[in-house]
Amino acid sequence: MTNMQDQLSRNSFSRAGRQTVVLSLIILLGLSGVVGLSRWMEAHRPPVDPNLEEEQLYVTGATARRLSLSFSGLVADWYWMRSLQYVGRKIVKVEDNESLQDRKIELTENEFFNLKMLPSLLDATTTLDPQFMVAYEYGAVMLPLIKKDDAAIALLKKGMAANPASWKLAHHLGYIYWQRGDYQAASETYGAGAKLPDAPPWLAALSARMLAQGGSRQMAREMYGRIYEQSDDKQVKEMAVRHIMQVDSDDERDTIRRILSDYSARNAGRCASSWKDVYAGLRAAHLNLDAATRAPLDPSETPYLLVKDGCDVDLDLRSLVPRK
Amino acid sequence: MSEDVLIASAGLTEGTMKNDSLPRQLARIGTIARNAFREAVRDRVLYNLVLFVLLLTTGAIFLGELSASQETKIIVDLGLSAMLVFGAFIAIFVGVGLVYKEIERRTVYAIFAKPVGRGEFLIGKYLGLCLTLFVNVAVMGAGVSLALLYVRGGWDPLILSIWPAILLIYVELMVLTAVALLFSSFSSPALSALLAFFTFIIGHFSSDLKTFAASTGTQSAKWFFGALFYLLPNFSNYSFITPAAHGQTPTASAICAALLYAFVYVTILLSAATLIFNRRNFK
Numbered sequence: 001m002t003n004m005q006d007q008l009s010r011n012s013f014s015r016a017g018r019q020t021v022v023l024s025l026i027i028l029l030g031l032s033g034v035v036g037l038s039r040w041m042e043a044h045r046p047p048v049d050p051n052l053e054e055e056q057l058y059v060t061g062a063t064a065r066r067l068s069l070s071f072s073g074l075v076a077d078w079y080w081m082r083s084l085q086y087v088g089r090k091i092v093k094v095e096d097n098e099s100l101q102d103r104k105i106e107l108t109e110n111e112f113f114n115l116k117m118l119p120s121l122l123d124a125t126t127t128l129d130p131q132f133m134v135a136y137e138y139g140a141v142m143l144p145l146i147k148k149d150d151a152a153i154a155l156l157k158k159g160m161a162a163n164p165a166s167w168k169l170a171h172h173l174g175y176i177y178w179q180r181g182d183y184q185a186a187s188e189t190y191g192a193g194a195k196l197p198d199a200p201p202w203l204a205a206l207s208a209r210m211l212a213q214g215g216s217r218q219m220a221r222e223m224y225g226r227i228y229e230q231s232d233d234k235q236v237k238e239m240a241v242r243h244i245m246q247v248d249s250d251d252e253r254d255t256i257r258r259i260l261s262d263y264s265a266r267n268a269g270r271c272a273s274s275w276k277d278v279y280a281g282l283r284a285a286h287l288n289l290d291a292a293t294r295a296p297l298d299p300s301e302t303p304y305l306l307v308k309d310g311c312d313v314d315l316d317l318r319s320l321v322p323r324k
Numbered sequence: 325m326s327e328d329v330l331i332a333s334a335g336l337t338e339g340t341m342k343n344d345s346l347p348r349q350l351a352r353i354g355t356i357a358r359n360a361f362r363e364a365v366r367d368r369v370l371y372n373l374v375l376f377v378l379l380l381t382t383g384a385i386f387l388g389e390l391s392a393s394q395e396t397k398i399i400v401d402l403g404l405s406a407m408l409v410f411g412a413f414i415a416i417f418v419g420v421g422l423v424y425k426e427i428e429r430r431t432v433y434a435i436f437a438k439p440v441g442r443g444e445f446l447i448g449k450y451l452g453l454c455l456t457l458f459v460n461v462a463v464m465g466a467g468v469s470l471a472l473l474y475v476r477g478g479w480d481p482l483i484l485s486i487w488p489a490i491l492l493i494y495v496e497l498m499v500l501t502a503v504a505l506l507f508s509s510f511s512s513p514a515l516s517a518l519l520a521f522f523t524f525i526i527g528h529f530s531s532d533l534k535t536f537a538a539s540t541g542t543q544s545a546k547w548f549f550g551a552l553f554y555l556l557p558n559f560s561n562y563s564f565i566t567p568a569a570h571g572q573t574p575t576a577s578a579i580c581a582a583l584l585y586a587f588v589y590v591t592i593l594l595s596a597a598t599l600i601f602n603r604r605n606f607k
Contacts, residue, residue, distance in 0.1 A: 066529075066532065069525065069528035069529075069563075070405070070408055070528055070559070070560075070562075070563040070565055071401075071405045071408075071565065072566050073397075073400075073401040073405070073565050073566030073569050074401040074402060074405040074565070076401075076566070077391065077394070077397065077398045077401050077402070080391065080394065081390050081391055084390070084391070085390075129566055129569075131566075131567070131570045132397075134393075134394055232393055233393060234393065
């Protein structure tokens with residue numbers, strides 16, 4: 001009797017064991033199948049229509065704020081990260097484009113980036129969380145780059161209405177006016193910002209000098225320097241550094257052009273055949289020179305190019321210095 | 325240990341109801357509350373904390389990369405929002421089952437055979453769930469503070485300044501628990517949960533109701549929406565998550581007013597629940 005019970009018990013255990021193995025195998029095989037199928041579908045998915053990809057937001061910031069109950073801050077974070085991902089995805093797409101690998105594409109080149117959804121994404125972010133300063137700052141820097149100055153001004157004005165004590169927003173709005181060449185408006189905005197609590201003294205100084213020196217490179221250097229100092233955003237800081245490099249490069253190219261022109265004048269109109277011909281002049285001007293080729297280096301340490309048969313200088317296509 | 329055994333062990337005997345003193349009533353309420361808390365712990369309600377910790381840990385590690393150095397703001401938004409969502413789910417789903425389970429298991433007969441008033445029973449159950457929510461919210465608040473310590477690599481003023489907002493979340497959950505308890509005193513758990521959920525949603529739209537009342541054309545509609553605005557709980561009084569993420573704290577008067585509003589509202593809801601529950605026939 002006991003033997004029979006043992007036998008029955010062993011049989012039921014072995015049956016349960018077999019069942020466990022079979023079910024585990026089904027789960028494992030099923031999961032592998034799902035992974036394989038997902039990969040196949042991913043690879044064979046028809047390309048997304050770019051017009052659909054760029055479709056405007058269905059929900060405005062105001063509606064999203066109303067629907068978000070107590071979670072407007074969290075939804076604002078989501079829109080903020082979506083804005084960053086949107087720009088990041090476009091940059092990666094351009095970087096992955098093999099036909100453009102030999103040159104540095106600027107965000108200003110709308111034909112490559114086309115960031116048309118960025119204004120509405122930033123607008124939604126700041127409507128959901130009107131104190132989201134980084135979003136205003138990002139918009140102030142990025143939107144003028146993609147020729148959306150009006151959207152940037154609207155965003156900053158909205159921010160100033162929601163945060164009337166923030167001098168930083170006045171600083172950013174003044175920067176946009178300055179970039180547009182509207183020195184009168186820039187000066188007035190800086191003047192208004194200087195009157196706000198905790199505003200640094202340089203804001204009043206900028207306001208005063210804006211009308212007289214608005215278009216000068218020194219003013220540009222100071223503007224970007226202040227943006228670099230004030231910003232906590234890595235991308236904004238990088239943009240400021242690149243613009244300072246651009247201003248420095250403009251100065252350097254003016255110096256190099258003068259040296260090339262002097263050389264040409266001394267040699268009966270013949271331009272330099274290589275950098276070695278003007279080495280002494282470049283060295284005397286304290287330019288940063290490449291030890292091997294003696295070519296002057298731009299602020300991103302890329303050699304300048306001799307163009308127009310040695311009569312002019314230009315940036316290399318690989319240079320990190322912005323062209324415009 | 326069942327509730328009737330606990331009540332008996334608290335020294336409650338037949339006849340005590342007749343010469344009831346306040347301390348005795350409080351002792352009975354305390355016993356029911358402790359038992360409701362133990363029951364919630366036994367039902368693994370606090371397991372949601374594990375999910376919360378996972379959410380915060382993942383957020384703290386990955387958000388820095390995704391948010392361009394806005395991780396502290398996002399940790400606070402995410403942490404406090406999760407606190408409110410998890411708390412609201414507990415308040416609604418556990419709250420609607422508090423009374424129903426006792427009726428379903430018929431343990432309510434044993435309890436009411438003892439000298440326990442129906443009002444005491446409801447208040448005890450309510451306080452038990454509030455204690456569960458308090459533990460939940462306190463642990464979550466500590467978790468958010470620790471996550472902030474981690475992402476900032478040291479002390480940050482936000483670690484302290486988020487606590488008034490956490491207090492307001494807790495008070496909101498206390499009101500929501502009372503709402504769930506009121507509905508569960510006369511309705512099925514599913515319907516009670518649905519009604520409590522709608523109240524939670526409408527409570528956050530209160531300011532819209534007021535705007536709607538002001539903008540609508542007819543006088544009767546004005547009265548109707550105006551009445552809804554004043555009668556339904558206004559949860560926007562407790563919405564301080566977004567400003568808290570910017571280091572702002574509510575004023576002392578705003579906190580006091582919110583606490584007083586909650587006290588009055590909870591008193592009304594528990595009184596109504598007791599009124600309905602007293603008339604219920606368990607036969």
